[in-house]
Amino acid sequence: MKSHLLPEFRVERDYSRCDNCKVCIKQCPFDVHYYDEESGKILSRDELCSGCQRCVVYCHKNALRIIPYKAYRPNEYWKEEHIRDIKKQAETGGIILTSCGSSREAKVYWDHILLNASQVTNPSIDPLREPMELRTFLGRKPDCLELEFNGDDVEIKTELYPNLMIETPILFAGMSYGAISYNAFKSLAMAAKKFGTLFNTGEGGMPKDMREEFKDCAIVQCASGRFGVDPEYFNYSAAIEIKIGQGAKPGIGGHLPGEKVTATISSTRMIPEGTDAISPAPHHDIYSIEDLSMLIYALKEVTNYEKPVCVKIAAVHNVAAIASGMVRAGADIIAIDGFRGGTGATPKIMREHVGIPVELALAAVDQRLREEGIRNKCSIIVGGGIRCAADVVKAIALGADAVYIGTAALIALGCTMCQRCHTGKCAWGICTQDPKLSQRLNPKVGAERAYNLLRAWSLEIKDVLGGMGINAIESLRGNRDHLRGVGLEDWELRVLGIKGAGE
Amino acid sequence: MLRDPFMEGVRKLEEIAKKVRFEDNTAKIDAKGLTHKELNDLIRMCAEKGAEKIILKNVCGQRYIGTRLFLPKKVEIEIFGIPGNDLGMFLDGHRIVVHGNAQDGVGNTMNEGEIVVEGRAGDVVAMSMRGGRIFIRDDVGYRTAIHMKEYKDKVPVLVVGGTSQDFLGEYMAGGVVLLLGLNRNRHLANYIGTGMHGGVIYIRGKVEKYQLGKEVGIVDMEEKDYKRVESLVKDYLTYFKPKFDLDEIMGERFTKLVPVSKRPYGRIYAY
Incomplete structure (x- = not known):
């Protein structure tokens, strides 16, 4: 034809x-x-x-x-x-297959939100001269702290839950070895380790040779395909993430086509070479909140209650109620992926038409958890189209504890958003398993670029915080007074929980 | 107020340690009144203290038995009573014997080891199982062996004495499932092997074409298949001592199911 x-x-x-x-x-x-x-x-x-x-x-x-x-x-x-x-x-x-995040025209709420700065009535802070705290703890927090005073010595009596400590509220989002090349995967791991933050293995397992070196900076994923999942994988990690959904393709699973299942990928995922790696749409042991709870505690059991468990969902219509259920099921961290979230392959119809903007989802979830008095029970990570440090600051002011960056991290490595990841022929050596192409990305250089991005954004966040007269990211969290909307309807301002500019 | 039914009321190890009795290398735990976590705390404690065999009495619904044992030393756990969901989930080389029935999720995402159930088991048995062996004396529930997978010589095995409900071997990507159909004149499952793209299912006795998913095909049993089945049946006979003998079981017709393609969904996309 x-x-x-x-x-x-x-x-x-x-x-x-x-x-x-x-x-x-x-x-x-x-x-x-x-x-x-x-x-x-x-x-x-x-x-x-x-x-x-x-x-x-x-x-x-x-x-x-x-x-x-x-x-x-x-x-x-x-x-x-x-x-x-x-x-x-x-x-x-x-079915039209595509990749990366949604590129359609739709309101970008980040761009309709403006930040505040101090003038006269409270002083701004100069981040060059004064300490600025970006350190963030992720995980369940106790309802109250019981302290014991022995002279000058203070002891915390309350048993604390395991928490993750990161030096900036930015983590690398789940991108599997298989979706991205070994060199890209390793670049992110190295950058995360050097900066003091975390990367996420995605659902493709963790290469054996990386387990020991990167165990303290890896969030390991347990997704519906359960690829490369064994007790060692869970125990060589900082935290475990149950992946329920992904912003780029909410409600569907994934297929890593057989031609991408090379020898090393097959040994990492523990499936034969050349077979499709099919992640079913649901976890077949999770058909309800109660079942989710069962998997959360299974993961806590297998790691001897030493690691927080995160549950990642796509931002969809009833996201606030779902998030409440997740926290009640025992999730220590919930991750919400907006409809701009990227992927190595997705049917275009899912990418462009399913899910909701993460700004609205985040505001709704934070509000709901506060109303229910359970916000302290979990940390919130949002992802799905975080493009710059300003987006990070706005996300945190809307109620996020930290953000996931996937696309931005890959752009740092060389990606130009050509949306051909699904062909496996990435010219930049990122989304490919062809050794000739993947060798184009040197992990050392890749790690340096990703590290620089984290550094640059962190500096920018400090600058903005200083301007607001805030010296710790903790004081910005959920502080929606520092946000104003422009060009938004009443209902949008209501969902975001912010005032209009000038109000 | 947030209630956590799983963690609520969990007592400290010292408070429940009296539930354990050590005799040489065998630990006996009276599970009566213990929460899920408490029982697993004690099992881990016993394993760390060097127990080679752990006998659990009065088990009633406690979940994840065997899960919290990511330890170099392997143990044998003997269960009297009914273990709860996810028995032996992520099991890492230990052996579990249940003198009774089991509930849902037996051997979920199990890695290595062996689980023997002298009775029936519930839904999602051997889901995403990656290695080791599971023997169930009687029937199993729905969605058995979903997405079981194998890698090189790490091939999981599930042997069921009775039959299974629907969606047996759905998305199956590897491994061996053997359904013996003892005490049954026909198998009940529909949608067997829907989306299957690896592994093999052996079914003893009658199974109709309409019961199969469209991604599986029936192929002839070869000599090596009979050998493999016979060796598993021998183990089944040793473990459960049923009233059938080897010839009786092997004398029946076997159906061998394999995936039609390693890539069932390769042709639905436009690039």
Whole structure:
């Protein structure tokens, strides 16, 4: 069948600059560029281009431009995307698969929330001269503290729950070895360890060679597929996360296609090489809050009650009631993933249309748990499209204890959001299991970039806190007085629990 | 006010230590009146103190027996009474024998070891099981052996003397399930092996095509299949001493079910 699909990008080559060095040919995993013997020139197959910009960055002559290409007559209703998708489905009869987070137009609440600063009535603080506390503890907190005083000595009598200590309220989100390359996985682990925060293994298990070294900075996931899950995996961790849902694809499971299940992935996941790694949509031992409780305590049992247990869900319509149930089931940390959350592969329909913005979900959950008097029983981590330090600050003021960053961390490693993760041909060596491609990412360099991102955002957070006259992140948590909305309807302000600007 | 039914009223180890009696390398625990956590606290204590065998009396619904034993030394646990859900969940090389019935989740995500139940078991037996062996004398409930998986020579085995309810071997990715159908003239399960993409299910006695999921196919039993089944049946006979003998059991017809594809859902996407 003749394909009616048009290219999404145009490759423009300035032949006055091109010296035929063929780096672009070597760098492109999609075979866009090729050398034409007849003309002695490098030509392009535009229709294969993903727009990843790898060739542009590596062209030493600056001869290449990759430009998004919209072909059809502009139409605000029948958008280019709809027309393309219909044509693709007419040719294949399949579900449109995509990756990364939702890119659709929808209100971004972060951008409608503004932060406060101190003027006259209370002094701002200079973070360069005064200590600023970003250290965060995640886990269940007691209802009250019983203290015993013996002269100058004070002892806490209350038995405390296990908590995680992180140096900045930013953690790397769950991204499995399998979804991302070993080098990308290791880059994040190294950066987390160096900075004093945590990374998350996702549902693909933890490579044996990394267990000892990274056991104190790993959140290990227990998802519906139970891949690579054994008692050692749970015990070589800082915390365990039960993954119920994911913002990019709430309500469905995942398939790691057989071609990505290489020898090392098969040994990490403990499944044969070349078989699909299928994560069922639900956990088949969790059909209710009571069942969730059973798994939470099973995980506490297997780790001798030494580690907090986190439960991760996608932000969906009744998220506040669900979160309340999770806390009552025994979760020490709840993670909420908004609909902007990324993924290595998802049906497009799930990514674009299922779930709710994490800002609203977070505000609703924090409010509900406070009303029920159980907010101290859990910490809240939010993720799903945290793009910058300002988003982090706003999330914390809305009630989060910390944030997960996934997409932002990968962008730090080299990702350009070309949304081709599901092809397994990531030109930047991140979302691929092809050794030729994954070796492009040096874990040392990757770790440095991810570490720098954490450092930069942490500095920015300190700056903003200082401006507000706050010297500890703890004082910002759930402090919605420091937020004002612009361009929001009454109901939106009500759900967010913030006033409008000027109020 | 948040109530935590699991942790509420859990007593300190010193307060319940009198429930344990040590004789040489055997520890006996009277589980009467112990909460889930208390019993497991005591089991762990006994294992850490060097018990090789732990006998539990008066067990009544306590969960996760054997779960909190991520320890280098392996023990044998003998249970009198009815253990609660998730018996031997994440079990790591220990052996558990139940003189009675078991509830849901026996051997859930079990890693290594052996569980023998002299009776019946509930739903989700051997879910996501990754290694070791489970022998159930009688029937099992729904969703048995869901997503069981194997890796190289680490192949989990489930032997059921009776039959199973629906969704046996759903999403199964590896391992061996043997259903003997003793005391039954037909098997009850529907949707057997739906979404199956690895492993093998042997069913003794009659099973109709409509009872199978569309991702499984029936293939002929080969010599090595009969050998494997016979060796498991021999163990079953040793463990449970039923009124059947080896010839009687092996004389019946066996159906071998295997997945049609290692990639059942590979062709539904457009890239």
